[in-house]
Amino acid sequence: MQRVAVLTEPDHVVLETREVPEPGAGQVQVQVRAVSVCGSDVHYYDHGRIGGFVMHAPLVLGHETSGVVSAVGSGVGSPAVGTRVAIEPQVECGRCAQCRQGRYHLCPDIAFFATPPVDGSFAEYVVVPAHRAHPVPDTVSDEAAALIEPLSVALHAAAKADIGPGTRVLVSGAGPVGLLCLQVALARGAAAVAVTDVMALRREAATDYGATATIDGNDHETGLAALGAAIGQADVVLECTGVQPAIDLAVAATAPAATVVLVGTGSSITLPLDVVQARELTVKGTFRYAHVYPAAIELAASGRIRLDDMVTSHHPLEDAVGALLAARRDPLALKAVVHPSS
Structure with a gap:
């Protein structure tokens, strides 16, 4: 028994x-x-x-x-x-x-x-x-x-976004999955990774895990200006909150032709169609993962992910x-x- x-x-x-x-x-x-x-x-x-x-x-x-x-x-x-x-x-x-x-x-x-x-x-x-x-x-x-399971979520999301050397990445949300997305982006060679969160303690954690910059997500205009100063416009957004204000800030921070990957779970959200069209953004959903466990285990064993x-x-x-x-x-x-x- x-x-x-x-x-x-x-x-x-x-x-x-x-x-x-x-x-x-x-x-x-x-x-x-x-x-x-x-x-x-x-x-x-x-x-x-x-x-x-x-x-x-x-x-x-x-x-x-x-x-x-x-x-x-x-x-x-x-x-x-x-x-x-x-x-x-x-x-x-x-x-x-x-x-x-x-x-x-x-x-x-x-x-x-x-x-x-x-x-x-x-x-x-x-x-x-x-x-x-x-x-x-x-x-x-x-x-x-x-x-390895949540790490696989982050790996799958990063692959969806095709993060590679030189990519400027914004991770929206510094919870466990957001912090794993941050680490995976750095491991894939991202040039800069900014992380937003409304909690100061979470932002401190993101700094400890290697974020180029951390941004207070409580104020849209101030946060957007801070993001621009820190990394410029983001080539990739990994949105890990599923919360409308965080999504609004993340989309506003994108560069033309950027990719936005929706990682966080939620229900109904709105996206600014004018921004998506004018910048020709690619918006992708992501659900769990497939074929990534061996790579996640190898990455964990390498010590590049904490x-x-x-x-x-x-x-x-x-x-x-x-x-x-x-x-x-x-x-x-x-x-x-x-x-x-x-």
Whole structure:
């Protein structure tokens, strides 16, 4: 038997005992070592839904996950029992048009951890397809291996924007994903990376992670002037807030022919059509990631991305609620990590 933390309704998590899942053909069982809390976990805890994804039954949260392979199903040669892995938390159908064209993250029938009705990894054991358990070297800690998931989000966004040497980048929002986007942009050779945020403590964190400049997003005109003085106009915007005022400032700061990638989740927003047209901006959506886990692991292992530094608290499974509330209680909190098997 194993322990599992279950969200039964908003603001209510209980610890249950369930059967340990056994791996089937092509699957591996993973003993979970670390699960970092995502903003989506917090949103489900607070509201029981994110947009059209709605809880209709109890849900196990957690999708940023690492562990060690503890059993394998038939037909699995790799990874072997004992291998430390980062789990890519999505299982696609493999048959639809999106899967056939390599866009498996857009599969209409995808099963993604901690997205209703699919349970996540606030549990001692999970089962995943063998090809979604990516081996990590011993130089990458369990906590950093869990953060391969949000790092993959940042890598996918940076690839959408085609960031390269000489690119002037604006990252809108200095939360965990924004700070990862900042680091990825620098790793890809960006000439300058400015970061906006309304919180001074977040801006200080962005400076620590290498931002060329940080801008107070509370005042549009002052912020725009400061951005112009710091980096000029942005060739690329990675918008990580999903908040209208931040989006307004980011779009206003673009250079002609710039690319704006919408990374942050939200609902309805408005874009200034006159600016988009007059500057011939390219506006792109981004949803999760595909085919980037090996590159993310390699980048983390190289030491060019500071993942361990982003972990600001550790919690046993019994304190899953404490992990979910960490950012609310501490404005400096970046990533709370739950350790189910501790």
